[in-house]
Amino acid sequence: xxxxxxxxxxxxxxxxxxxxxxxxxxxxxxxxxxxxxxxxxxxxxxxxxxxxxxxxxxxxxxxxxxxxxxxxxxxxxxxxxxxxxxxxxxxxxxxxxxxxxxxxxxxxxx
Amino acid sequence: xxxxxxxxxxxxxxxxxxxxxxxxxxxxxxxxxxxxxxxxxxxxxxxxxxxxxxxxxxxxxxxxxxxxxxxxxxxxxxxxxxxxxxxxxxxxxxxxxxxxxxxxxxxxxxxxxxx
Numbered sequence: 001x002x003x004x005x006x007x008x009x010x011x012x013x014x015x016x017x018x019x020x021x022x023x024x025x026x027x028x029x030x031x032x033x034x035x036x037x038x039x040x041x042x043x044x045x046x047x048x049x050x051x052x053x054x055x056x057x058x059x060x061x062x063x064x065x066x067x068x069x070x071x072x073x074x075x076x077x078x079x080x081x082x083x084x085x086x087x088x089x090x091x092x093x094x095x096x097x098x099x100x101x102x103x104x105x106x107x108x109x110x
Numbered sequence: 111x112x113x114x115x116x117x118x119x120x121x122x123x124x125x126x127x128x129x130x131x132x133x134x135x136x137x138x139x140x141x142x143x144x145x146x147x148x149x150x151x152x153x154x155x156x157x158x159x160x161x162x163x164x165x166x167x168x169x170x171x172x173x174x175x176x177x178x179x180x181x182x183x184x185x186x187x188x189x190x191x192x193x194x195x196x197x198x199x200x201x202x203x204x205x206x207x208x209x210x211x212x213x214x215x216x217x218x219x220x221x222x223x224x225x
Contacts (some may be wrong), residue, residue: 034213042219043201043219044153046213087152098155100153100154101152102152
């Protein structure tokens with residue numbers, strides 16, 4: 001399983017764009033990259049998933065460079081409700097996609 | 111319906127008690143998971159069921175016993191737990207574990223306290 005490394009915590013002001021980078025130097029050819037969001041005392045929630053280049057949905061964008069050794073989750077114009085822990089996961093099939101790393105604790109400041 | 115329902119939400123049990131956690135989904139998912147999460151730590155995978163059969167057991171102590179009676183239900187039977195087993199227990203489901211494009215849906219969890 002590819003190990004992931006993320007910043008432990010980040011602070012951002014409301015209305016700013018936030019970029020959270022995840023390092024996965026040992027990513028395998030068939031691995032996909034998935035991001036989850038977790039609020040306190042709740043289960044994680046799927047945000048976005050990708051394999052290469054750029055993926056965008058109504059919540060976030062995921063940027064993956066050509067070497068795929070890192071990925072960046074981009075949250076546009078964050079609000080206080082985006083304060084949460086964000087996890088980057090890397091794996092091939094479903095079960096392997098569900099090993100969580102340490103995550104990044106994002107705090108949005110008014 | 112994209113919900114995974116876990117019951118109970120809170121549970122306090124003694125070290126000699128036997129209790130069960132229940133998880134239910136009606137999304138037609140054939141993969142179901144149990145996780146344990148301690149405070150300020152990431153979720154740790156415990157068990158994975160695929161098509162109602164145990165697929166992965168992450169070296170979990172035998173005092174935790176999973177059961178998947180049908181494709182919609184997942185139970186976690188608890189017996190002779192220790193105080194250090196106190197944690198948030200999360201259930202999740204996804205379509206199948208063979209597919210790469212797995213979006214897992216998580217329940218709200220059961221907050222377990224062992225006294």
